[in-house]
Amino acid sequence: MYFRPEIEAMAGYAPGEQPQDGEAIKLNTNENPYPPSPAVGRAVEAAVARLQKYPDPMASPFRRQASKLLGVPADWILCGNGSDDILTIVTRALVGQGQLLRMPSPSYILYRTLADLQGARVEEIPFRDDWTLPEKFAEPRDDLRLAILANPNSPSGTVVPPEQVLEIARRLPCPLLVDEAYADFAETNCMSLVAQCDKIMVSRTLSKSYALAGLRFGYLVTQAPLIEQFIKVKDSYNCDALAIAGATAALGDQSWLADNRAKILATRGRMITEMRKLGFVVVDSQSNFTWNTHPTRPARPLYEQLKREGILVRYMNYPGWGDGLRISVGTDAEIDTLLEKLKASVSRP
């Protein structure tokens, strides 16, 4: 065939199901169940009038807005077409053929796909049973070029405390990317560590907490010398003008974020309590999803039954580790329907 051997050998990333008919209750890809701030629509509409021009290559209006919000210099921020674009830029820039990318497991499977594209190797460090991260994650090793930690992690929704993240970064011989896709739902985050350690990079996305998965906008925060190198790797216009306008407006509406977060956290608490009443083992979550297993009911048939009933959750199976259901926090009505269907499923003989 015509392709680089790495491409032919790799499986390719399989995103969660995205039915476009709007009929299913979608609890499978951790989208926000509520529409975004109305400020987003107004900003996008205003930006349409200037679409004949190329966008700002560095998404400067967003960088200025984020700089104010986060208290970091604007030149410490790199914007991307979703945080998946940020992850791609970072991996392409740092990890070469045959070199090593370290990640915990189970975690976000895309990291492995990105390493595969580079012809790089992956070292997986398993979480302990209680989802704490072993010391080994910080150990120097030849050819180690990048470590990525989803924090909060997916599928567990658990958090490695910032003090430990800082220790890990200081011991590692390479940069540490802290993927904070879900940080707005957590009690802690690692943003302030960026100023304390020049090996720490924090990525965020507007897809989850700002309810903008369809807009595609994410960003990276790290010290300026690293940003300068990443700029060489990104597409010249990697963020489009509508996304820049919408994302900047979303960040500007922090009261929308606070209200939305409060709603999601309230539903999450109720969902965990009720799932436990149904006999599920549910990990305490600091995200907008929960990780669920059942001592007697296998996960796959539950997933399939829910799907037949119009509810999509994410069935995850990690070879050698086990399987379970990752369920996004939906609206209260969606979660009530889910609980009703699951109650019927688990009470069937």
Ligand SMILES: *Cc1c(COP(=O)(O)O)cnc(C)c1O
């Ligand atoms: C959803 C998700 C992302 C990607 O978000 P986009 O900005 O939509 O590309 C990154 N990391 C993790 C762990 C996620 O769950």
